[in-house]
Amino acid sequence: MYKSYPKTQFIGQKIIYLPTCHSTNDLAAESLRAEAPEGTLYVTDEQTAGRGQRGNTWKANAGENLTFSFIVYPIFLKATEQFRLSIAISLGIHDFLTELLYDHVFLKWPNDVYYKDQKLVGVLIENALMGSMLTGSVVGIGINVNQLLFPIDTATSIRQITGKEYSLEALLMQLCKCLEKRYLQLKNGGYSLQKMDYLKRLYRFEEWHRFQDASGKIFNGQITGVAEFGQLEIETETGIRYFDIKEISFVR
DSSP states (O other): OOOOOSSSTTTTTSEEEEEEESSSHHHHHHHTTTOOTTTEEEEEEESSSSSSSSGOOOOOOTTTSSEEEEEEOTTTTTTGGGGGHHHHHHHHHHHHHHHHHHEEEETTTTTTEETTTTTEEEEEEEEEETTTEEEEEEEEEEEEEOOOOSSSSBBHHHHHHOOOOOOOHHHHHHHHHHHHHHHHHHTTTTTHHHHHHHHHTTTTTOEEEEEEEESSSSEEEEEEEEOOTEEEEEEEEEEEEEOTTSEEEEEE
């Protein structure tokens, strides 16, 4: 399985497939420390200790979904600019999914991907820093592809949406191309365009909804932007507030 290679310059040009592993992000991090070639990618059918945002675990049925991690060296970014990489990766996934699903695909801050109001993709990016610069990053992605049953009603899969079963290998090849295109766009100075693209696709952007802050207080607000360091900007009834990833949650 995964014997093909995408039509890319580097992402996915070295693919390491494991039927099962504890965490593709952990394996990719080891490669990063060993200075493996940029784009080295680990893919598995089953993670036994997959990790997601906010310290959550990532669970998916074995052999039914895409679960992989790859490494990049965004040394062109400052430590204060690391959310720019998150935007580029999110857009690459969005580009890929809209080729399959056409519309109703949204980027949920900071970098999950939703179809309508259900989670389709989880992303975990872990960065290595030296002084004020990024030296390397591990990008972990989990996409619900062929799974039909989920323990929660807030998750969905590509197959649930389209009614079709997909080749995981073929999807990975196409996704690598989309990810590399957006990564190179960022590297070549395309951040301003990507920031606009990100906001256009942002889940609940400029819509009034309920949110819950870290203290447990529920309030009404609308997302009006994302700050340079990645904080979510929300207009509330009392003014503009900014939130980091563990400081706010969406209320259905």
